Amino acid sequence: MLKKSLEPLPTPSPRGRKAIKVEPRIILDAALKVFAEQGVAGANLRAIARGAGCDPALIYYHFGSKEGIFEALLDELFGELQRELAKVVGETTGQPTQERMRQVMDLIxxxxxxxxRGLQGIARGEVVAGAEGTRISIAKRLRPILDLLRQVFAEGMAKGEVRADLPLPILPFFFLRPLVEILELIPVMSAHLSDFPPEEALAMALTAWFDLFWNGASPSQERGDRLLPAVAKSPL
Amino acid sequence: MLKKSLEPLPTPSPRGRKAIKVEPRIILDAALKVFAEQGVAGANLRAIARGAGCDPALIYYHFGSKEGIFEALLDELFGELQRELAKVVGETTGQPTQERMRQVMDLIxxxxxxxxRGLQGIARGEVVAGAEGTRISIAKRLRPILDLLRQVFAEGMAKGEVRADLPLPILPFFFLRPLVEILELIPVMSAHLSDFPPEEALAMALTAWFDLFWNGASPSQERGDRLLPAVAKSPL
DNA sequence: GCCAAAATTCAACACGCGATGAAAATCGCC
DNA sequence: GGCGATTTTCATCGCGTGTTGAATTTTGGC
Known part of the structure; x- marks a missing residue:
């Protein structure tokens, strides 16, 4: 154990047998890494504890259970994203919708x-064992984020900058999900398959996705007829 | 144990202690269900065996390991999809690209x-523990499917029906990934959040996605400038 | 100064899980 | 009919994992 005077520790001092002070913050950082790398079912508390440099029991002391630390992590990550997103949405009010969404995309x-890779790893956590619970946890926290995006699209529709015939409830989903997948998969694909260095491939993919989202795959001179009948917006 | 004359069994007859004949096909069906519901890390062989009505050891006998049965399942599912997809792509040669892709989407x-929910559950398997191996397995089998889609897009570009400035290597990915996610998430969202019955919500979401993919979110009178510089197609 | 609270480690429990070898039953070949 | 091959179940192993209570150390209130 390090001598107290050598320990760069905030108050209070460590307690317990041969104790080293490990803040909950450090445990959360280690948890993020392990959950992201191994998924929720694959992650285990001993790996998180090793990463944090403490005993697994300390995780139970601070967070109650494996599920508890996962929920705490979701609260932190999604909360942070939501606050930053609300800020960007507020600050860009009045700007053209595409510019607003570009700044949204940059933030995300x-x-x-x-x-x-923490959040995107966890955002895909719906596939893990106990996925129904995980899915509900993530969906609950994703809702306000989707609502913010929906607000931007709704304002865009009012201004005539977004097609009003698109289903507003799921439009943010169409925008966000491919984005999350691009961040995870394009670097992997490009590392194996492409002549682009990964960073350039990612930037290119993000730009391409943004363009495709707004302009579609049809050449402009052959713009397809609207495929959608006018639909009443559902109260999502 | 059922009397032989009562068992609806194909040849050969069951062997071993108090044996009930369980075909590998039945085991694969049970595996699909368990992997889809719980993910690869969360799934366990005893659950698969219960679903199939046999002993877990029989799974080892036929498939060698947990990974072995998973790989066998991937071979079967992706192989089937690939064959059906190749057929649709072949049969629609010469048709307009949007019509071809509509039939592709219907097939998928x-x-x-x-x-x-089997394949879409497994297609998201990249998040599970040992995900790197799983990711490689799935990517390997997904490649020919993406190649078929890429062929359709390439022919569409040659015919002027698809914008030639979009990055062909990842365009199938832009189309396919949201599709897979829609199938999983829209029914869940709609069941909780929407006034639409799930089937209508799904159909609406698929139509909306298809429209958005081709026509973009911009109103036609405000079609954005091309955001992409012309890019050399990478040799994916 | 005492004592309860807080916070840390240590040791262990109970259980689940992937995997395996032996036992048992049937089949087909000779 | 004997025997090897095949295929099924049974019993078990070794290990990992979530979790917990006891031990230990420090802090702060009284």
């Missing part, structure tokens, strides 16, 4: 990437 | 849904 990409 | 949706 930045948030997802500075967390070392 | 039909295949993904008749397997009781």
């Amino acid at each position: 990409v930045r948030q997802l990437r500075t967390r070392g | 949706v039909r295949q993904l849904r008749t397997r009781g």
Whole structure:
């Protein structure tokens, strides 16, 4: 055990047998990494504890259970994204919708990437064992984020900058899900398959996705007829 | 044990202690269900064996390991999808690209849904523990399917029916991934959140996605400038 | 100074899981 | 009919995992 005077510790001092002070923050960081890399079912508490440099029992002390630390992590990550997103949406009010969404996309990409694949790994957590619970947890936290995007699209529709015949309830989903997948899969694909270095491939894919989202795959001179009948917007 | 004369069994007869004949096909069906519902890490062989009505050891006998049965399942499902897809692509040669892709989408949706969520559950398997191996397995089998889609897009570009400035290597990905996600998430969202019955919500979402893919979110009178510089097609 | 609370580690429990070898039953070949 | 091959179940192993209570150490209130 390090001598107290050598320990860069905030108050209070560590307690317990041969104790080293490990803040819950450090445990959450380690958890993010392990959950992202191995999924929720595949992740285990001993790996998180090793990453944090503490005993697995301390995780139970602070977070109650494996599920508890996962929920805490979701609260933190989605909360942070939601706050930053609300800020961007507020700050861009009045700007053209595509410009607003470009800044939204930049924020989402930045948030997802500075967390070392954490959030995107966890956002795909719906596939894991106990997925129904996980899916509900994630969906609950994703809702306000989708609502913010929906607000931007709704304002865009009012301004005539977004097609009003698209189903507003799921339009944010169409925008966001491919985005999350691009961040995960394009670097992997490009590393194996492409002549582009991964960073360029990612940037190109993001730009391409943004363009495709707004302009579609049809050449402009052969713009398809509207395929959608006018639909009443459902109260999502 | 059922009397032999009562057992609806194909040849040969069951062997071993108190044996009931369980075909590998039945085991694969049970495996599909368990992997889809619980993910690869969350799935266990005893659950598969219970579903199939046999002993877990029989799974080892026929498939060698947990990974072995998973790989066998991937071979079967992706192989089937690939054959059906190649058939549709062949049969629609010469038709307009949007019509071809509509039939492609119909096939993919039909295949993904008749397997009781099996393939889409497994297609998201990249998140599970040991995901790198799983990811490679799935990517390997997904490649020829993406290649078929890419062929359709390439022919469409040659005919001027698809924008030639979009990155062909990842365009099938842009089309396919949201599709897979729609099948999984829209019914869940709609069941909880929408006034639409799930089937109508799904149909609406698929139509909306198809429209958005081709025509983009911009109103036609405000079609955005091309955001993409012309890019050399990478040799994917 | 005492004592309860807090926070850490240690040791262990109970259980699930992938995997395996032996036992048992049937088949087909000779 | 004997025997090897095949295929099924049974019993078990070794290990990992979530979780918990006891032990230990420190802190702060009184």
